[in-house]
Amino acid sequence: xxxxxxxxxxxxxxxxxxxxxxxxxxxxxxxxxxxxxxxxxxxxxxxxxxxxxxxxxxxxxxxxxxxxxxxxxxxxxxxxxxxxxxxxxxxxxxxxxxxxxxxxxxxxxxxxxxxxxxxxxxxxxxxxxxxxxxxxxxxxxxxxxxxxxxxxxxxxxxxxxxxxxxxxxxxxxxxxxxxxxxxxxxxxxxxxxxxxxxxxxxxxxxxxxxxxxxxxxxxxxxxxxxxxxxxxxxxxxxxxxxxxxxxxxxxxxxxxxxxxxxxxxxxxxxxxxxxxxxxxxxxxxxxxxxxxxxxxxxx
Amino acid sequence: xxxxxxxxxxxxxxxxxxxxxxxxxxxxxxxxxxxxxxxxxxxxxxxxxxxxxxxxxxxxxxxxxxxxxxxxxxxxxxxxxxxxxxxxxxxxxxxxxxxxxxxxxxxxxxxxxxxxxxxxxxxxxxxxxxxxxxxxxxxxxxxxxxxxxxxxxxxxxxxxxxxxxxxxxxxxxxxxxxxxxxxxxxxxxxxxxxxxxxxxxxxxxxxxxxxxxxxxxxxxxxxxxxxxxxxxxxxxxxxxxxxxxxxxxxxxxxxxxxxxxxxxxxxxxxxxxxxxxxxxxxxxxxxxxxxxxxxxxxxxxxxxxxxxxxxxxxxxxxxxxxxxxxxxxxxxxxxxxxxxxxxxxxxxxxxxxxxxxxxxxxxxxxxxxxxxxxxxxxxxxxxxxxxxxxxxxxxxxxxxxxxxxxxxxxxxxxxxxxxxxxxxxxxxxxxxxxxxxxxxxxxxxxxxxxxxxxxxxxxxxxxxxxxxxxxxxxxxxxxxxxxxxxxxxxxxxxxxxxxxxxxxxxxxxxxxxx
Amino acid sequence: xxxxxxxxxxxxxxxxxxxxxxxxxxxxxxxxxxxxxxxxxxxxxxxxxxxxxxxxxxxxxxxxxxxxxxxxxxxxxxxxxxxxxxxxxxxxxx
Numbered sequence: 001x002x003x004x005x006x007x008x009x010x011x012x013x014x015x016x017x018x019x020x021x022x023x024x025x026x027x028x029x030x031x032x033x034x035x036x037x038x039x040x041x042x043x044x045x046x047x048x049x050x051x052x053x054x055x056x057x058x059x060x061x062x063x064x065x066x067x068x069x070x071x072x073x074x075x076x077x078x079x080x081x082x083x084x085x086x087x088x089x090x091x092x093x094x095x096x097x098x099x100x101x102x103x104x105x106x107x108x109x110x111x112x113x114x115x116x117x118x119x120x121x122x123x124x125x126x127x128x129x130x131x132x133x134x135x136x137x138x139x140x141x142x143x144x145x146x147x148x149x150x151x152x153x154x155x156x157x158x159x160x161x162x163x164x165x166x167x168x169x170x171x172x173x174x175x176x177x178x179x180x181x182x183x184x185x186x187x188x189x190x191x192x193x194x195x196x197x198x199x200x201x202x203x204x205x206x207x208x209x210x211x212x213x214x215x216x217x218x219x220x221x222x223x224x225x226x227x228x229x230x231x232x233x234x235x236x237x238x239x240x241x242x243x244x245x246x247x248x249x250x251x252x253x254x255x256x257x258x259x260x261x262x263x264x265x266x267x268x269x270x271x272x273x274x275x276x277x278x279x280x281x282x283x284x285x286x287x288x289x290x291x292x293x294x295x296x297x298x299x
Numbered sequence: 300x301x302x303x304x305x306x307x308x309x310x311x312x313x314x315x316x317x318x319x320x321x322x323x324x325x326x327x328x329x330x331x332x333x334x335x336x337x338x339x340x341x342x343x344x345x346x347x348x349x350x351x352x353x354x355x356x357x358x359x360x361x362x363x364x365x366x367x368x369x370x371x372x373x374x375x376x377x378x379x380x381x382x383x384x385x386x387x388x389x390x391x392x393x394x395x396x397x398x399x400x401x402x403x404x405x406x407x408x409x410x411x412x413x414x415x416x417x418x419x420x421x422x423x424x425x426x427x428x429x430x431x432x433x434x435x436x437x438x439x440x441x442x443x444x445x446x447x448x449x450x451x452x453x454x455x456x457x458x459x460x461x462x463x464x465x466x467x468x469x470x471x472x473x474x475x476x477x478x479x480x481x482x483x484x485x486x487x488x489x490x491x492x493x494x495x496x497x498x499x500x501x502x503x504x505x506x507x508x509x510x511x512x513x514x515x516x517x518x519x520x521x522x523x524x525x526x527x528x529x530x531x532x533x534x535x536x537x538x539x540x541x542x543x544x545x546x547x548x549x550x551x552x553x554x555x556x557x558x559x560x561x562x563x564x565x566x567x568x569x570x571x572x573x574x575x576x577x578x579x580x581x582x583x584x585x586x587x588x589x590x591x592x593x594x595x596x597x598x599x600x601x602x603x604x605x606x607x608x609x610x611x612x613x614x615x616x617x618x619x620x621x622x623x624x625x626x627x628x629x630x631x632x633x634x635x636x637x638x639x640x641x642x643x644x645x646x647x648x649x650x651x652x653x654x655x656x657x658x659x660x661x662x663x664x665x666x667x668x669x670x671x672x673x674x675x676x677x678x679x680x681x682x683x684x685x686x687x688x689x690x691x692x693x694x695x696x697x698x699x700x701x702x703x704x705x706x707x708x709x710x711x712x713x714x715x716x717x718x719x720x721x722x723x724x725x726x727x728x729x730x731x732x733x734x735x736x737x738x739x740x741x742x743x744x745x746x747x748x749x750x751x752x753x754x755x756x757x758x759x760x761x762x763x764x765x766x767x768x769x770x771x772x773x774x775x776x777x778x779x780x781x782x783x784x785x786x787x788x789x790x791x792x793x794x795x796x797x798x799x800x801x802x803x804x805x806x807x808x809x810x811x812x813x
Numbered sequence: 814x815x816x817x818x819x820x821x822x823x824x825x826x827x828x829x830x831x832x833x834x835x836x837x838x839x840x841x842x843x844x845x846x847x848x849x850x851x852x853x854x855x856x857x858x859x860x861x862x863x864x865x866x867x868x869x870x871x872x873x874x875x876x877x878x879x880x881x882x883x884x885x886x887x888x889x890x891x892x893x894x895x896x897x898x899x900x901x902x903x904x905x906x907x
Contacts, residue, residue, distance in 0.1 A: 719881025
């Protein structure tokens with residue numbers, strides 16, 4: 001499964017940054033046409049991103065960095081144009097902002113499918129991530145999460161969410177707890193990725209790591225990021241420790257052996273191994289591999 | 300002496316003493332210029348070398364048309380000595396002077412006028428920048444400029460290839476006899492490493508200062524034994540000019556990424572063991588390496604035995620914390636470096652000869668393990684250009700690049716793959732300053748590239764799981780992004796000659812066709 | 814496509830290009846300033862020609878201040894400036 005520990009926001013109007021963002025190896029780069037682009041520059045950012053994605057796609061692909069674009073809401077005059085350009089540029093994922101209901105997704109989906117057809121792109125190729133940015137969206141999280149086969153992830157947009165909740169962000173994030181909980185529960189139920197909000201104090205490594213550890217423990221796949229330097233920090237949080245890796249390797253090895261021998265029930269370290277344990281072990285090894293940890297043998 | 304004891308007769312009869320001089324009076328055999336007309340015997344030898352003005356001192360040293368004069372560039376962009384002295388020399392009507400500066404910086408644009416007016420007709424230097432560089436590229440100099448590395452310049456002076464008639468040395472403080480340094484006074488610049496060689500070998504040495512202190516001055520970088528005259532002026536330089544923007548800690552993510560990859564390569568090289576030595580050049584990425592190294596030294600409980608070359612605050616702090624044993628300082632790149640040189644006795648000022656002269660009995664570079672260097676261009680054969688821009692125009696400096704690359708066990712050249720639309724990695728560099736066979740590793744944002752001459756390093760890096768990328772692929776990736784530049788067309792006219800550190804000619808720079 | 818008003822696009826930051834697009838009486842009038850004019854001046858002119866052709870612009874006065882933009886960036890900024898100058902929103906994404 002594709003990891004989404006780090007999804008780096010990048011404003012789509014800066015040529016140098018668009019050119020370089022894959023170098024920092026986040027799991028995904030989220031080019032932003034929405035909040036970070038001034039109303040007067042929506043057209044130029046869209047045009048620049050369209051041309052640059054077409055040109056740079058092979059570099060992003062080779063580096064294993066997913067391309068995502070945050071479009072403007074379809075309520076605005078920019079949303080449809082964003083889709084027209086980005087689907088044709090064959091960006092991998094469209095991130096829909098401010099999703100409150102499944103209908104918001106259907107509306108986007110309808111346009112994506114039309115554009116894919118017009119442009120001769122395989123139908124269903126363009127994936128979707130939704131951002132929940134209101135209490136209504138959070139309450140509808142489960143129905144949204146299950147509403148489309150294109151949907152691969154659900155993120156929480158913290159700033160708008162707390163504003164709509166009529167509160168502000170605090171250091172311990174108590175105001176985010178309900179929203180985060182709803183989203184991670186919904187995403188997990190639907191079998192899609194759960195992505196946490198940005199941490200905007202770029203220079204506070206300690207605070208960032210603390211929050212990353214918390215959301216990891218809650219079950220999130222990762223975070224949206226606003227600066228390349230946060231990538232390594234969040235990856236470290238998601239890197240399993242040696243003990244965990246070794247145990248996971250033993251589980252996978254025992255599973256393979258049991259399969260080969262046709263055994264249904266087997267144990268590792270005296271514990272019975274069932275499907276969830278195997279899946280968890282596989283995930284641990286994926287994370288370890290992504291962190292560049294070499295796993296030669298089982299010891 | 301009354302009643303002389305020795306006569307010619309006596310000497311004639313002692314083997315090998317037939318032609319020796321007989322004692323007559325205490326100061327009869329003084330070198331020229333050290334005596335004064337005084338009544339009293341003991342007052343006849345000069346006890347004060349101060350001269351009231353630059354004009355006066357230039358007359359006294361007997362400067363003539365066609366002579367060679369020298370300057371140092373420790374004040375970098377803040378230098379005020381060269382413009383001041385050259386102004387007086389021009390005003391006095393001298394012609395065809397050869398100016399051998401350790402480098403020319405942005406503070407030296409006045410040289411263009413002096414060349415055009417015939418005051419200066421030859422230039423020798425490590426670097427050429429700004430309008431002077433453009434002018435020389437354009438052929439304003441009637442002769443070819445000579446580009447040397449810092450070690451190469453020291454060698455040329457020591458070996459006599461470059462004979463300096465008069466050295467003009469800006470010093471932050473001096474006493475009346477010429478004991479001078481760069482760390483005391485109102486305008487400090489730190490080490491006077493480049494000027495030390497000039498002081499040692501020039502015929503006449505003039506100290507120019509804005510802080511005349513009581514005798515004796517301390518510490519002594521240039522000793523009174525080498526100094527002919529001392530002149531006080533209003534201001535010799537702006538201390539803040541030594542930073543030139545290049546030495547601040549970077550927050551540029553690409554430079555940090557490159558620095559991280561450099562660190563990985565250093566750790567995997569096998570040379571990163573207790574007692575290793577290193578040098579970093581200017582440029583964001585190479586300076587960031589210094590910061591990253593600190594964490595590793597602490598983590599591993601090891602120490603760097605010495606840091607060499609141009610010194611920054613980052614190294615001064617490592618010295619302070621005991622993570623670096625000693626510093627050999629030929630030049631300071633920021634005021635943190637200057638301060639450390641002033642107060643820390645383990646921070647040793649060294650001359651350019653000590654630093655990098657390839658022909659002395661052993662230079663500081665000879666025991667380097669790592670050097671991290673920046674580059675303007677790097678080519679398929681690992682040749683490095685640090686002197687001319689991709690448009691063919693001279694714009695930077697040779698510095699200690701080739702000296703350190705030649706001697707460090709692992710020389711690392713760092714550069715982004717492209718800058719704006721200009722590729723840094725290419726088929727052929729515009730000018731070769733450092734030959735590819737001395738460059739072991741190139742690090743870009745795309746990964747580590749090992750010179751095929753170093754299979755040992757490659758093997759170690761592979762074992763450590765470092766992301767390696769071949770030179771061919773770098774060039775291809777750069778071309779994918781920026782396209783193929785139109786080749787710059789040059790005329791046959793050579794405007795500058797690039798010497799390798801040993802004095803051999805490694806490349807020439809031609810005039811660009813307009 | 815016919816240009817109606819003066820329009821600009823892009824920035825003067827490194828790796829970008831600043832485009833001023835003005836309606837012209839006839840033909841293309843191009844003023845190019847670039848930090849990489851010696852190496853890439855011809856390339857830039859080619860991109861201008863291609864982009865104008867693709868968008869059917871026959872008359873324009875164009876001023877470019879290039880800070881080392883890649884071809885793809887130059888093309889984007891020209892396209893945006895043309896759309897703005899033509900006061901059109903019907904962009905063909907191809």
